[in-house]
Amino acid sequence: MTGRVLEVFCAEDAADRFSDLIDSARGRGVRVSMVTARAMRSLADTVTPSGIVALCPTLVREPGREIADSAGARPVRLVAVGQALAEPGNVGTLIRVSDALGADAVWLTEGSVDPENPKAVRSSAGSLFHLPVVRGVAESELVARAHTSGLQLAVATADGEVDIERADEILSRPTAWVFGNEAHGVPAALAAAADVRVRIPIRGRAESLNIVTAASICLHTSARLQGVGS
Amino acid sequence: MTGRVLEVFCAEDAADRFSDLIDSARGRGVRVSMVTARAMRSLADTVTPSGIVALCPTLVREPGREIADSAGARPVRLVAVGQALAEPGNVGTLIRVSDALGADAVWLTEGSVDPENPKAVRSSAGSLFHLPVVRGVAESELVARAHTSGLQLAVATADGEVDIERADEILSRPTAWVFGNEAHGVPAALAAAADVRVRIPIRGRAESLNIVTAASICLHTSARLQGVGS
Numbered sequence: 001m002t003g004r005v006l007e008v009f010c011a012e013d014a015a016d017r018f019s020d021l022i023d024s025a026r027g028r029g030v031r032v033s034m035v036t037a038r039a040m041r042s043l044a045d046t047v048t049p050s051g052i053v054a055l056c057p058t059l060v061r062e063p064g065r066e067i068a069d070s071a072g073a074r075p076v077r078l079v080a081v082g083q084a085l086a087e088p089g090n091v092g093t094l095i096r097v098s099d100a101l102g103a104d105a106v107w108l109t110e111g112s113v114d115p116e117n118p119k120a121v122r123s124s125a126g127s128l129f130h131l132p133v134v135r136g137v138a139e140s141e142l143v144a145r146a147h148t149s150g151l152q153l154a155v156a157t158a159d160g161e162v163d164i165e166r167a168d169e170i171l172s173r174p175t176a177w178v179f180g181n182e183a184h185g186v187p188a189a190l191a192a193a194a195d196v197r198v199r200i201p202i203r204g205r206a207e208s209l210n211i212v213t214a215a216s217i218c219l220h221t222s223a224r225l226q227g228v229g230s
Numbered sequence: 231m232t233g234r235v236l237e238v239f240c241a242e243d244a245a246d247r248f249s250d251l252i253d254s255a256r257g258r259g260v261r262v263s264m265v266t267a268r269a270m271r272s273l274a275d276t277v278t279p280s281g282i283v284a285l286c287p288t289l290v291r292e293p294g295r296e297i298a299d300s301a302g303a304r305p306v307r308l309v310a311v312g313q314a315l316a317e318p319g320n321v322g323t324l325i326r327v328s329d330a331l332g333a334d335a336v337w338l339t340e341g342s343v344d345p346e347n348p349k350a351v352r353s354s355a356g357s358l359f360h361l362p363v364v365r366g367v368a369e370s371e372l373v374a375r376a377h378t379s380g381l382q383l384a385v386a387t388a389d390g391e392v393d394i395e396r397a398d399e400i401l402s403r404p405t406a407w408v409f410g411n412e413a414h415g416v417p418a419a420l421a422a423a424a425d426v427r428v429r430i431p432i433r434g435r436a437e438s439l440n441i442v443t444a445a446s447i448c449l450h451t452s453a454r455l456q457g458v459g460s
Binding site for chain 1 (some may be wrong): 329332395
């Protein structure tokens with residue numbers, strides 16, 4: 001666990017199985033509370049709880065109440081924006097992918113699923129504790145917000161005027177990438193207001209890319225061209 | 231629907247809603263059978279059936295009983311291999327991503343979930359009808375199979391000796407990409423037998439990439455460098 005663990009809860013009938021983990025937590029001064037199997041079922045959101053739960057602070061914040069991003073004193077170079085994402089798994093996976101590919105932060109617009117939704121937390125595979133996530137960002141403020149952070153706002157969209165494979169100069173600039181709602185994509189007004197609209201060529205007969213594929217290719221291209229983390 | 235529809239089944243209580251679709255199917259000589267709501271529930275697999283189901287042949291085949299790939303007379307240049315994939319959603323999404331990024335075919339090893347699993351079919355978003363999928367490929371035959379098709383076998387793995395961002399010459403060759411089991415990755419023996427092992431740099435603090443992200447970046451890189459579809 002990367003983040004600071006505030007408290008650990010372990011089901012009484014699972015204490016033997018997790019004795020090493022419990023000793024390790026107690027050794028670091030973390031309080032471990034034994035609970036009944038019934039209490040564990042209400043604490044753990046899954047159908048078959050593993051038997052141990054840790055309470056940890058995430059890096060999720062509201063606009064204006066943000067913490068310093070993981071880049072510390074470095075300038076922000078790469079941000080992923082989830083626009084009205086409806087699937088918790090996509091929100092969590094976007095956070096995981098953003099972490100792995102070197103983004104400095106994730107912003108989620110007002111219409112997106114809460115990143116602390118249990119399924120989103122699990123899909124993030126720990127990355128929710130690795131990089132700052134801002135939720136409840138107004139769509140109308142995205143352009144100004146990006147510019148204030150020294151970023152261009154780029155929208156990933158099937159009909160973008162720029163081909164991601166022929167835009168090395170544009171994409172070597174610090175960028176906030178917008179990935180739109182799974183069913184509707186990015187609203188026309190937001191796309192028009194952005195600095196650039198970028199398409200990923202569809203080579204086969206698929207009608208569209210899923211958001212995880214689009215985010216993976218866009219963030220990887222930006223990180224590669226900007227030399228993020230190198 | 232891209233594939234040839236063999237027959238359509240519509241729930242009696244949904245006939246009004248789908249009258250355009252039913253007319254269109256009948257206009258093309260496709261038989262449309264009205265069924266009870268109860269029969270629809272057993273046909274449809276989902277908790278809330280939409281009320282209409284089409285019977286279509288997929289492009290899934292066994293090794294040795296394959297059909298010509300979508301590239302037709304063109305040589306095969308890009309194949310995605312799912313090795314012992316356990317999640318139906320990942321199998322379907324791999325097929326969708328492979329289609330969108332221009333792969334000629336998808337091969338699944340013996341240990342992988344069946345691509346005709348209902349959840350895999352839904353996750354493929356129609357791509358199961360777009361490109362040939364071979365299931366039940368023996369892992370021990372992957373190298374020979376790739377070479378017979380004129381492809382190098384590349385394994386995507388965190389500890390690969392080649393950095394995907396510094397291997398333009400290698401990756402501009404026709405390639406079959408192996409993406410390993412979600413929990414265990416590619417077996418050491420298979421990785422050792424492959425022509426090349428390729429890593430995607432992890433820039434943040436995430437421990438690993440999910441398979442959809444890895445496949446998206448690897449296939450996109452190959453398609454870009456080979457000029458697939460251009």
